[in-house]
Amino acid sequence: MNDSSWGAPPQAGFGGPPEMAPVQGRTPAGPAYDGPAAQETRPMQVVPEAPEAGPDQDDRGAGTAPSGGPLFRDELPQEPMPTPTPEPPQPSRKKRAGRDLRAAIGVGVGLGAVIIASLFVVKAAFVGVIVVAVVVGLWELTSRLQEQKSIKAPLVPLAVGGAAMVIAGYVRGAEGAWVTMALTALAVLVWRMTEPPENYLRDVTAGVFAAFYVPFLATFVAMMLTADDGPQRVLTFLLLTVVSDTGAYAIGWRFGKHKLAPRISPGKTREGLFGAVSFAMVAGALCMQFLIDDGSWWQGLLVGLAVAASATLGDLGESMIKRDLGIKDMGTLLPGHGGIMDRLDSLLPTAPVVWLLLVLFVGS
Template identity: 55%
Template sequence: MTTPSAADRPGSSGPGTEPLPRYGSGAAQSSGTLGRSGPAWSHRPGRNERPGRDERPGRDERPERNERPERNERPGRNDREDDDTGPVPIVGDRPAPPPRPADDLPASTDQPTSTAMPSPLEVGELATTERPAGGRAGRDLRAAIGVGVGLVAVIVASLFVWRPAFLAVLVTAILVAVVELTRALGAGRFSPPLVPLLLGTLVMEGLAWSRGPTGLVVGFLLTALAVVLWRLGHGPAGYLKDAASGVLVALYVPLLAGFAVLLLVPDDGAVRVLAFIATVIASDVGGYAAGVLFGKHAMAPSISPKKSWEGMAGSVVACMLMATPFVVLWLGGPWWSGLVFGAALAVSSTVGDLGESLIKRDLGIKDMGNLLPGHGGIMDRLDSLLPSAAVAYLLLSLLAPV
């Protein structure tokens, strides 16, 4: 494409062309020429000859913005002369607080102190169950001792005044424990049928008293069958878990308690029951004292943080000291029988305590009930006694037979 010459363009001053009056000044129009070569619009002091936007001192060249010191370069933050703690680390958009000088720390710095919040897991587990091993027990000690002494007085009086009275006390306690455990399982959306469990408890303890071990086993089988059939009337939704939890309650509470009834049946049954209960109490007291004084190594922190191996050793020693006079002197067992009986009941009572703690932790509750001040519910006092009753009956049948 060829560019037209200046002479061919309209409005030029070349030969044979008339000047364009509108583009010239007044002087140029009077003389007939524009007085300039080239197009008139290229010499106007117009938009193209003004200093453009790109020629102006731009935003990046202004000293009042981009030449100001940066936030981290301002004096008074990282360059303070009186700050001997070093530069402040930047966390996100804000600087982290400087570390505290050594002079401001507390006087006792044997262990580092942490201000971090505990994890939800730690909060949930320790708040709903027990404190860590070696810590003080979170209970009203005076109320616990008072209630414990009262229970022991009722047991001893019923045993040595009239043995069937102890049977009535035991059955009442088992019925309350069944109700507490059934309600506690409701927190985990289990609904074991309560009516057949209460009736089955009466049947099991009555047959154990009148028919011995065979009657106890038959009573348990009848109770389990009644639970399964009773639950059929509520439909299929949740049937399996409700029936299974009902059988668990029947096995855990009235069946194991039936072994205490079997201990009561012989003529020396009062001594046998007292030996079993006193040994379990010694396990609780010895474990508590040793755990508070010497407990450092947790036994099962995920189940019961306050249980320690030092407390377990205290339980074993206390049980041996308590069981030996009962088994050797009053029941006629060999000299070593008290040591075996005491050590076995220390293990069974600890297992029973851990088993109930596992159930409570799974259900997210602290106690099975609140009937006994300082202890919780009846079930919270039977947790160590129930498995120990079965172990005591089996061992005494071998070590000190009737």
């Protein structure tokens, strides 16, 4: 609201007669019209917006003040009032969810359908699903490393070696996976030699880390699949990891108050960890009793406990990577989830844990 909307009387500098200045009971919008003050305001005739240059000295009692004078006195108390300070607790509670639930559920159901169909129709088709996930995950990881840290981990030998690693693990077991891992690391060292030697050690170190972190850990899923009840083992592994994540999310969102690792992942709480352990242990007992040949419920309790621990550590591990890179998600390929690596963060470190426990409990 400007001064003209208040119907101010004519002033000096706007063509009004000087006789009107000292009229009593009227509050001019310009400077006070006492004798000396009137002389001071005459140069303001050339200024287009004289009301912004002079205050009403009768009310202020000061020489200069911001424009608006006493005409805006009734608006002064309203300025601090509109500030929306009491609302922050509600958004912060909702942000703890961390993602769009509708999109996340839709994408999760779609991925689950693909996984189930490939698992129980043709085992080799599920190996192809693992290979695709590994290659896309490597692409996301190496892209973020180069964008945020200028680290050039060579993608071509990583993608080829990673795909070969998963297939070798499925065909030749752990021995084939280790041999392919060593060859992939060697290929990374040689491939990087085609570029200048600056930052060579940094780039190849990141490349070897990426080879171990993504394809080598994913190979244990392919090795689970080779057992007679392989599809059931893989399904148990996936269910326990998803249930652990869901339990942590649900209990942490509803009851979470005590931070688990605030410097790494502020959204995670101790209550959420308790939910992950509880949900995973119950699901583990059910899966081992009804899905795994020769399995028993007490073994499932131990498997569920181990899954909750490894999934939480895996999630925290990728949170460390993303914090170091200064990013929120590894990608945007999966709406509501982020990238492929944002879904593999709990699965990758959990795969060798479940594989080992199943071998110990029921054999290979």
